[in-house]
Amino acid sequence: MIEEISIRDLGVIRSATVPLHPGLTVITGETGAGKTMLLTGLGLLMGGKADPASVRPGSSTAVVEGRMHLPEGSAALERVLDAGGALDDDGSVVVARSVAAEGRSRAHLGGRSVPQAVLADVAADLVTVHGQSDQVRLRTPSRQRAALDEFAGPAHAAVLEEYRASWAERVQLVREIDELTARAQERAHEAELLRLGLAEVERVDPQPGEDVELQGVVARLGHAEELRGAATLAHGALVGDDSGEPQETALVAVDRARRALEQAAGTDPALGALAQRVAEVEIALGDVASDVAAYQGELDADPARLEQAHARLAELTALARAHGGDVETVLVWSRDAGLRLLELDDDGEHLRAMTQRAEALGATLDTLAARLTEARTAAAERLGAAVSAELDGLAMTGARLVVDVDPAEEAGAWGADTVTMSLVPHPGAPARALGKGASGGELSRVMLGIEVALASSESAGGSSTFIFDEVDAGVGGRAAVEVGRRLAALARHAQVVVVTHLAQVAAFADSQLVVSKASASSDDGGPTTVTGVSAVTGDDRVAELARMLSGQADSSVARQHALELLEVSVGAR
Template sequence: MLEEISLENIGVITHARIPLAPGLTAITGETGAGKTMLLTGLDLLMGGKADPGRVRTGTDRAAAEGTFVIPEGSAVRERVADAGGEIDDDGALVVLRTVAAAGRSRAHLGGRTVPQSVLAEISGELVTVHGQADQLRLRSPRRQREALDAYLGADHLALLGRYRDAWTERSAVLDEAARLVAERDDRAREAELLRLGLAEIERVDPRAGEDTELDALVERLSNVEEIRLRAAEAHAALVGDDSGDSQPDAVGLVDHARRALDHAGEHDPELASLAARTAEIGYVLAEIAAELSSHLAGLEADPVALERAHERRAELTTLMRSYGSDAAEVLDWASRAGLRLLELEGGDERLVELGERRDALDALLAELADALGAARRRGAEEFAARVTAELEGLAMAGARLVVDVAAAEPGPYGADDVSISLVPHAGAPASPLGRGASGGELSRVMLAVEVVLAASPGGDTPSFVFDEIDAGIGGRAALEVGARLARLARDAQVVVVTHLAQVAAYADQHVVVTKSSAADGDVVTQSDVRTVTGDDRLAELARMLSGQDSEVARTHAAELLRSAVVG
């Protein structure tokens, strides 16, 4: 339920708070008093387009704030929580929309900033707004189908949801299959390139780190003579050579030092320790000399081995130019390429799977479409009969609603075309709502549909707002519109902006909007929005009836109030 709306700097309104009660609330006032600004504010709360032209001249921004009471167990609570908003302990949800004069707008839901689309989605679950534009929308086949589906109730809507899910999946399957077919040549080219690369790598058969090893081997074999010369020189420096030259060597000198320290160590413990460390140095030098000797024995020029190393390194270099900076990266590319090749070669298998899934979805969609069509055909006659009964009570005796359900090409909502026609009076042909109904007739048809939907299993909208529902009608028809609004208000909150006393007389709450003058032009302030009762309400009804507050008009207004009772 919508508990209240606060408006600030919207049109002629500087600031106003409009309390709304359960049942039927009528909002009245002179033409141009600003009462339709309620609809402007409500449209903002429902995620409508932010029009900077609605911001009151001379102000920086306009704001609309609404307080909704959300009952326990409502699905709206979960949606609000998903959006990050909060509902207080009393079930109150505050929705705020601001529009800057410069054009930018902001939306807040339960204290959290949200996109305009989220506001539209959630508010649309709470309030249904009807104005002249909505009467025009009732002429569209889509709206007519939606009305019939809503009448058929939750089980039917759940079936429609299953159909839509299957239709969406089928569309995704067809899109993927089309993409795979369109990309088939590209996949074939990519697969061929991968096969060539893998074949080349398999032929060369690299090992991780092999490129580094080959670099070291080539470097050694290319400089073997220089290496032999320097290694022999180092060996001679360590242990001497076979020339008989008495040049001192490192091993001999270290051994001489050790012996000297050994003798001195008999008298000095510290020198004994140094003698031991010197002996260790001698052992290390001897080991180095032995390894140098062994290495020198294996150092031989090998032009054949050098040539093979050059050839192998050239093969690896060719691979690395295409597939990686070293042998390890080449092997990693090969691993990834193998997986990608399996994926590409599985494209035809995926097409087969998609075809099978498409066939299964086609069968499911046909089954669900048959069920939807059968339900629509069964419900169409009953729906038409109930709306027709309402029309009779709305001073359209002899008028009849006709709902046709015809087979059509399958689409997102089934395989049916739903069309609603109106027989305006007995003996007249049925004409589509888009061509055969006047504005006043459309107003009453729309109201009749809402009354029927509110009483149906699918009728769960908590609040309705009607603007100009009484356009083009008067007299008895106006009284019947008021009565039907009051009946609708038994099951839902109803707010009507009206010029007709016959409609306002049925209201449980009557709000009057007036306009006063100020230095900066006509304005509506908080004091200009009044809930009227007793004599004040009689005076307002009298004004609506005759344009003045006369005794005769008051008598007529009192009579209206006495007769405005819904049995």
């Protein structure tokens, strides 16, 4: 429930703190005094849209703070904790909303800054608001169906949740099936191209690094004479040629240097170490000479082999160019293409599996829809009887609410039913759909009757606070008294806050708040209007009820009538 709301610089309200108690609280006051601003403040705390125009003229920011008590284990409490909000020691949470005149708004929940939508989520489980716009919504079949579903109870709600989950899954499956079917030709064409590409790769059969290796082969075979000459020259320089003539080769020179150093090493041992190093050079030159000789032996200027290498390299180059890279690129594409082809070839099986699942879900939905229809039909009879009993007490003797559950043209996300609520205003009169024939006053009482029926049913336990904005519009006299009585009955199960102009309704309240306006000086010294909120009890409350009855708080007749109303209301509170 909402324990308190504080408002600063919102509309005509400069500063006001409004305590809200359990039971029925009515908010009264002259027209234009600012009652609407109280509801606007409550709306902001519940995540409603912020209007910069509601900021009090001359102020930069309007601020609304509220304290709510959250039931243990409620979804609202869990949402607060998920958002990182902190609870006070008594289990209550502070909610705040600020609206800047330049258009920005901020929301805080339990000391943490949160998006506006989080406040709306929390309020959805705690507060139900009814006003003239809600009566308009009651005219729509979807709103009527929602009211019936709520009345049907938790077992029905569980079936409905299961139905909606199955419906959502089937919708997604059908969307995927349609997409696969629509793209079947495109995917078949893609698969054919992949097969052709893979067949070409398989035919060429490229090996990792083969193109690089062939490039080396072609380079050697294409320049065999030039390479042979270089190798011959190098070999001759190292070890000499086959002419038999003495030559100053690298090995001969190094050998001579080694011998000279070894001979002098007896005089200076340091030269022995140098001789050893020269000997190592001699060995390395011998190894190089052997490798050069081997290279000469392997070097072959075979034109046929060169042509074969050119042809293979051209084939690999063409394949690589087709895939935008080298042989490694081709091999990567081949691996990925194989996986993609498996996926495409599996589409048929996947499509069959999805179709079978969709058919199974269809059968499940048919079964669940039948259970929903059965539960709604039974609940419709009970709701009609309960609301009709309430209407009889709301000075609509003989009026009946008829709730019809008919097959819809096609099943939807909420089942296969169309719910229609109709009002029979008096015995013998034809039923008139609420969306077409009911007046505003009739709708007000029907709506109140539904809320009382919901609060009194097995499904009670949803919203803990109800806010009614002029639910008594269009009623008066005895009907107004009965509206007050029913509001008081609803308040036995929940916190009820009502904005009303009728003393007959206000008399049934457990607490009454009066909104009044007065002239004051603004910050710049000019005149301005401010609104205050005060609780009235005793003689003050009698005077306020008398004002509501006759417009004169000091009228003895009106005061006597006010006292009579208070006496009548005692039994209902």
